Amino acid sequence: MSPRRPHAVVIGSGFGGLAAAVRLGKRGFRVTVLEQLDAPGGRAYVFKQDGFTFDAGPTIITAPFLLEDLWQLCGRRFSDDVDLRPVEPFYRIRFFDGSVLDISNDDALMAAQINRFAPGDLAGYARFLKVSEAIYDIAFTRLAHQPFNSLWDMLRLTPDLLRLGSFRSIYSLVTRYVADPRLRFALSFHPLFVGGNPFHTTSIYGMIAFLERRWGVHFAIGGTGRIVEGLVDLIRGQGNTVRYGARVAEISVAGKRTNGVKLSTGERIDADIVVSNADSVATYSQLVPLSLRRRWTPAKVARSRYSMSLFVWYFGTDRQYPDVPHHTILVGERYRELLHDIFDRKVLAADFSLYLHRPTATDPTLAPPGCDAFYVLSPVPHLDSGTDWSSAAEPYRRSIAKFLSASCLPDFERHIKSSRLMTPLDFRDRLSSPYGAAFGLAPELTQSAWFRPHNRSAEVDGLYLVGAGTHPGAGVPGVLSSARVLDKVVPDAASFLP
Numbered sequence: 001m002s003p004r005r006p007h008a009v010v011i012g013s014g015f016g017g018l019a020a021a022v023r024l025g026k027r028g029f030r031v032t033v034l035e036q037l038d039a040p041g042g043r044a045y046v047f048k049q050d051g052f053t054f055d056a057g058p059t060i061i062t063a064p065f066l067l068e069d070l071w072q073l074c075g076r077r078f079s080d081d082v083d084l085r086p087v088e089p090f091y092r093i094r095f096f097d098g099s100v101l102d103i104s105n106d107d108a109l110m111a112a113q114i115n116r117f118a119p120g121d122l123a124g125y126a127r128f129l130k131v132s133e134a135i136y137d138i139a140f141t142r143l144a145h146q147p148f149n150s151l152w153d154m155l156r157l158t159p160d161l162l163r164l165g166s167f168r169s170i171y172s173l174v175t176r177y178v179a180d181p182r183l184r185f186a187l188s189f190h191p192l193f194v195g196g197n198p199f200h201t202t203s204i205y206g207m208i209a210f211l212e213r214r215w216g217v218h219f220a221i222g223g224t225g226r227i228v229e230g231l232v233d234l235i236r237g238q239g240n241t242v243r244y245g246a247r248v249a250e251i252s253v254a255g256k257r258t259n260g261v262k263l264s265t266g267e268r269i270d271a272d273i274v275v276s277n278a279d280s281v282a283t284y285s286q287l288v289p290l291s292l293r294r295r296w297t298p299a300k301v302a303r304s305r306y307s308m309s310l311f312v313w314y315f316g317t318d319r320q321y322p323d324v325p326h327h328t329i330l331v332g333e334r335y336r337e338l339l340h341d342i343f344d345r346k347v348l349a350a351d352f353s354l355y356l357h358r359p360t361a362t363d364p365t366l367a368p369p370g371c372d373a374f375y376v377l378s379p380v381p382h383l384d385s386g387t388d389w390s391s392a393a394e395p396y397r398r399s400i401a402k403f404l405s406a407s408c409l410p411d412f413e414r415h416i417k418s419s420r421l422m423t424p425l426d427f428r429d430r431l432s433s434p435y436g437a438a439f440g441l442a443p444e445l446t447q448s449a450w451f452r453p454h455n456r457s458a459e460v461d462g463l464y465l466v467g468a469g470t471h472p473g474a475g476v477p478g479v480l481s482s483a484r485v486l487d488k489v490v491p492d493a494a495s496f497l498p
Contacts, residue, residue: 005030006496009261009271011248011287014042015058015476016467017277018231019070019483024275025238026073028493032269033235034261036247036432040232042277043431043438043468046225050418051368052316053223054375059357060087060193060327061218062211063477066484067227074234081230083221085362090217091327094407095182102325103186105213118180128177128187132210139166139204140211145481147489148450148471149458166204166445173203185331192379194474195307195439197343199336202445211477219326219362251276251287257461261287272496273462275486280453280469281306281434281441292459305447307439307474308342309382309424313397314375316418321372324408326361330354332403339379343442346381348392354378354400356408371417376400382424383436389423397421440469448473455482456489464490 008024010017013035021031037045043057061067064084071078078084089102089109101113114122138160174188190208191201220226232242247264251274260270276283281304284296332338332353341349355377360367367373378400381387401413424436433440441447453470457463466482468474 004497006272006493007032007270008273008275009034009269010275010277011251011261011283012036012042012277012467013040013228013232013242014277014467014479015044015228015231016479016482017042017275018228018235019066019480020275020277020464020466020486021235021240021242022070022073022231022238023483023486024490025235025240027487027490029273031235031238031240032271033240033242034246034248034263034269035242035244037430038244040242040244041225041228044224044228046223046228047314047420049420050316052314052371052373052418053225053366054314054316054373054420055224055357055359056312056314056422058224058476059219059359061220061224061227061476062208063215063480064218065215066477066480069484070231070234070480074237076234076237078230081233082227084218085221087217087219087326087362089325089327090212091329092325093182093186093329093331095185095331096333099182101182101186103212105216114183117182118178121178121180121183124177124179125183125187128174128206129209129213131173131177132206132208133214135204136207136210136214139207140477143449143472145484145488147455147485148452149454149456149489166202168203169199170201170203170205171198173206185335189329191443194443194468194478195437196443197308197339199339200343201443202448204445204448205443217327219359221363221365223359223363223366248278248287250289251283251460251463253289253292253460256292258463273464273490275464275466277465277467279431279433279440280465280467282432283465283469284453284459285434286432288460288463295458296453301434305442305444306382306384306435306437307442308379309427309436310422310438311378311380311393311396311400311424312375312422313400314373314418314420314422315416316367316374317372317412317415318370318417319372319415320360320370321358321409321412322361324356324358324361324372326358328356328358328408330356330403330407342379342381346385348380348385348387348396350399352378352400352403354403356404376404380424382438383428387424389425393421393423439474440467443473455485 008029045056047054068078188198427433428436
């Protein structure tokens with residue numbers, strides 16, 4: 001008879017939860033992943049309709065070694081299961097004045113473009129890249145995979161963070177090196193991919209420019225959902241379980257220690273440890289008993305600052321647009337003012353800046369022959385704005401369609417063969433994200449590292465957190481790194497045996 005394996009329950013099957021399950025399985029735990037939706041992925045869910053495949057969320061892989069590591073833990077090669085292709089250029093940025101900037105790790109191409117935009121900024125651009133690398137060496141290499149269980153863990157790195165100017169916003173940092181407003185945008189917009197306002201978000205996120213140049217920007221053939229499927233295969237290959245349609249209603253606690261979870265159906269599942277890949281605020285405000293919420297009290301939850309939400313339109317066309325690259329960022333006439341509307345005033349503005357994803361530029365199999373698949377994403381205020389999306393969604397979609405027609409997809413609406421929308425209501429109701437915030441807590445300095453909900457819960461023994469709402473934060477590299485932190489905070493499986 002085989003010895004008992006300690007049981008770990010993982011709530012949620014986003015990238016963080018799946019990566020946590022693989023790591024716990026490798027360390028000897030019996031793992032059950034519970035997903036409330038009918039398929040894995042969380043924000044990386046996949047919609048299939050009318051012959052088109054739409055990745056619901058993440059579309060950019062920038063640190064493939066974090067995925068390769070998970071496959072290696074299972075004695076397999078990532079490249080045998082997933083065909084990851086580099087995307088070049090990384091992004092095309094189309095500014096409102098008609099100018100275009102292709103972001104690439106081709107030094108000659110970047111130098112030529114900067115000389116065309118602002119020759120005086122070339123030296124400053126080179127200096128910024130060196131600063132980006134220095135931030136990466138500390139913020140990613142030394143900070144992202146380290147737990148912050150005590151304030152001392154944060155204080156040890158404070159001198160380095162201060163030296164790198166982490167108290168500044170990323171936009172403020174960039175302005176020290178380049179003057180052209182278009183280049184300032186290009187070097188500072190990345191926090192928008194993780195729910196942050198570049199005018200507020202800590203300059204730690206300046207590391208992304210180097211991260212992209214160091215590792216490249218990639219896309220998986222079959223879509224990001226193919227990576228999710230691969231992770232599920234790893235978990236099942238370890239003899240562990242992924243269940244769908246299993247909504248967790250509460251985390252069970254005896255004394256101060258978790259002993260499992262209770263599902264919305266009333267079913268109880270015993271566990272030695274529980275790992276929540278649910279939104280961190282939802283975990284504390286909806287799943288943990290109120291009597292145990294010493295730090296993440298209702299008052300603290302209410303006064304915390306949350307990321308913006310997203311309006312996403314997925315559509316497929318019966319013709320192709322070969323001049324549109326894989327990733328396009330369309331910058332509206334207003335930028336700082338628009339972000340002020342979204343993050344501070346929390347009003348739905350009439351204008352927008354957009355991210356246009358055309359995955360069929362890299363993988364034509366995601367659409368029927370001769371067709372293209374797209375999604376267009378617009379940052380919008382979270383639900384504190386009071387916007388009635390049940391009536392606002394369609395007029396907002398029509399405005400976006402008009403903007404796309406005038407910029408890079410002329411007359412495309414006549415060719416739409418498939419269409420669906422996601423609004424802040426979906427983030428709240430389908431993905432259980434408070435306020436419909438697409439990325440949970442905003443990535444501000446005072447909500448980062450030790451100030452963020454800890455990977456090892458300070459409220460409940462045996463409860464651990466992974467995903468966008470805990471350290472180090474949102475984005476695929478961030479949530480994969482949060483699972484890696486578990487190796488340092490979860491005791492070995494043997495310690496749970498009698």
